[in-house]
Amino acid sequence: MGALFFALSSEAKPWIDALGAKPDKEQGHFRFYSTDEHFLAVTGTGKIQMALAVAELAGKIPKEKRKGFRIWNLGIAGSALPSQKRGDFFWIHKIKDFSRGFEFFPERLETFSLSREAHLTTFDRPIASSRFSEIETPFLILKEEEIERLELIDMEGSGFFEAASIYFELEQIQLGKIVSDHLEGKFCRPEDVSELMKIHLDSLLADFLKTNILRKEDVLSSSEKEFWQKEGEKLNFTKSMLVDLEKSIRYYKLRFPEREIPKPPSSSKENPEKKDAKEMFCLWMSSLHV
Structure with a gap:
């Protein structure tokens, strides 16, 4: 089983067609589609909308059925790098929430058909570069x-x-983005977005439908867990930080079975x-997360 989250209908449409998904009978605050095994959600733009939709979806799935469940967010993204071409696909291995300064570190332990990775910054408004003169509102100009x-x-x-990691293990969560623009300050047409989403659909769909998702292995002994927890407690970490x-x-x-676990940073304060x-x-x- 799995769930795919999209901000835009135009992002979701190729996947809805490919999976033969139908509107979910039990609609809530967000637009859900489903097959016998999978869910697709169209959330609307914005991180709060997305987080609420993830929470709503989690409520549809009993906790005992979440093991082995894939939960992906796919969609378009602007790029600040000319080397990243329109239509290029990247898995995300670091996310920064710009307004709060928080950083998150997704882990891709499975081997997928597409392998390129990138950093992602999430803003509260669409972003445009000041080097472009004709910019539509409501872009924030940097x-x-x-x-x-x-x-x-x-x-x-x-x-x-942030929401998905509350309900699912990290190895179940993936984010993938397709470059749609280079911050020119213009919105993409829906038909263009759908065409971009089709470029890598076959490869991504094959990986999404895999049944051998990596399960979390208990690679830490009880004594190791206790040791590292005490190290975190010495640094006054909260319970969520310790988890x-x-x-x-x-x-x-x-990832690195032969390496030593990096030591915590030293503190000058007791x-x-x-x-x-x-x-x-x-x-x-x-x-x-090197």
Whole structure:
């Protein structure tokens, strides 16, 4: 089983046609389509809409049926890099929520047909570069020096990942983006969006329909879990930080079985304050998601 999340109807249409999905009989706040095994959701633009739709979908699936469940967000994204061509597809391995400064680290432990990866920054408004003169509203215009620090840009990724990671394991969650523009400040026509989504449909569909999704292996012994939890507690990590830390250490060990687990950052304070704990958590997570 699996679920596909799209912000736009034009993004979802090729997938709805390919899977033969029909409007779900039990419609809620969002537009859901389904087959005997899969769900598709059209959420509308924005990270909050996306996060709410993920939560609504999770309510449709009993917890005991979520194992082995794929949950993907696919769609278009603007690119700040000329080297990324229109129609190129990228799996996302780092997401930054621009307005909050939060960072998230999806893990792709499976081998898929398409292999290129990129960073994604999620904004609250559509973004345009100041080097273009004819820009439609309501684009937020960024200066060239601001654009240089970016790669792919969307409005949903952080909301999708943050919500999905509450209900599903990290190995079940994937984000993939297709380059639609280079921040020219113009909206894509729906028919053009659908054509872009068709470019890699066959490859992505074959991977989505795989039944051998990687299951989480218990690669950490009880003593290792206890050790790393104590290390996190020394740094005044919250419970949610400790949960994320354990997952990240597990995935690091899966990816690099011969390497030592990176050590936590040292603190000059005996009892770090909340802001210090967050900074140290981000530093440690960055070393685990190389």
